[in-house]
Amino acid sequence: MLNRRSSVAVNQAQGFMPATSTVTGATILITGASSGIGAALARAHASPGVRLVLCGRDVARLEDVARACRESGAIAEMARFDLTDVMAMSRQMEMADAAAPIDLVFLNAGLGGSLPPGDAAQNLDAAYRMAMVNFTAPVVAANLMADRMARRGSGRIVLIGSVAQAFPLPMAPTYAGTKTGLAMFSRALRLRLEGSGVGITLVVPGFVDTPMSRGLPDPRPFLLTPARAAAIIRRGVASGRREVVLPWHFAVIMTLAQWLPRAAIEAVLRRMFRRSRA
Numbered sequence: 001m002l003n004r005r006s007s008v009a010v011n012q013a014q015g016f017m018p019a020t021s022t023v024t025g026a027t028i029l030i031t032g033a034s035s036g037i038g039a040a041l042a043r044a045h046a047s048p049g050v051r052l053v054l055c056g057r058d059v060a061r062l063e064d065v066a067r068a069c070r071e072s073g074a075i076a077e078m079a080r081f082d083l084t085d086v087m088a089m090s091r092q093m094e095m096a097d098a099a100a101p102i103d104l105v106f107l108n109a110g111l112g113g114s115l116p117p118g119d120a121a122q123n124l125d126a127a128y129r130m131a132m133v134n135f136t137a138p139v140v141a142a143n144l145m146a147d148r149m150a151r152r153g154s155g156r157i158v159l160i161g162s163v164a165q166a167f168p169l170p171m172a173p174t175y176a177g178t179k180t181g182l183a184m185f186s187r188a189l190r191l192r193l194e195g196s197g198v199g200i201t202l203v204v205p206g207f208v209d210t211p212m213s214r215g216l217p218d219p220r221p222f223l224l225t226p227a228r229a230a231a232i233i234r235r236g237v238a239s240g241r242r243e244v245v246l247p248w249h250f251a252v253i254m255t256l257a258q259w260l261p262r263a264a265i266e267a268v269l270r271r272m273f274r275r276s277r278a
Contacts, residue, residue, distance in 0.1 A: 090144055093144055
């Protein structure tokens with residue numbers, strides 16, 4: 001049997017670095033917590049008694065976020081893994097949940113970006129990573145945590161989609177496809193979990209000023225700061241909403257788009273794509 005010191009050493013060797021403080025209150029796990037919306041969500045939820053499990057690949061940036069959360073009184077732990085390795089991700093989440101049951105999961109990590117204008121399709125390595133990080137990893141993680149939460153009869157899983165899920169973007173086909181698939185998965189999982197005590201929230205952000213969105217060409221209408229986005233998401237999740245679209249302007253746009261003929265939407269996107277290649 002491992003003693004406390006040896007078990008901590010094993011966990012650290014595997015990438016999971018537990019806090020040594022007594023855990024009280026809610027436990028929240030966040031993927032992609034080293035920057036952008038994930039880091040902002042961590043800071044927004046950091047308060048005395050809250051246990052945060054911050055997941056990411058960049059240990060230095062993750063430690064900066066964890067330090068800020070600890071300064072706000074939270075217990076902050078770090079789990080380092082690559083989301084393309086879903087088995088390693090699953091092991092880390094199981095370890096974190098075994099240490100103290102996770103109440104709230106933000107499956108926030110994602111990859112984005114438009115294709116270079118001259119390329120016919122996406123680079124295979126980039127397409128693979130995007131599909132794994134944006135779709136496969138959150139689907140596996142959501143299934144894992146849904147099963148564990150359902151056994152306890154409580155919990156909430158938050159999946160981060162995109163307004164791109166509503167449009168067949170020729171500028172970013174893989175990205176739009178992964179987010180469309182994730183949106184359908186979240187709705188199906190929500191229906192399956194009805195009555196289990198486990199809630200599902202799909203967050204649908206527009207443009208947020210993150211490293212990922214800064215690589216996109218302007219304009220980026222209704223741009224939000226990560227802190228503002230995190231505040232909106234936190235309120236929506238706390239109220240138990242099934243879907244949180246931010247900012248509200250995109251909720252209007254997406255609703256209107258549902259009433260437009262598909263040919264009209266594709267004509268607009270085709271025109272935008274041609275302009276981007278000019």
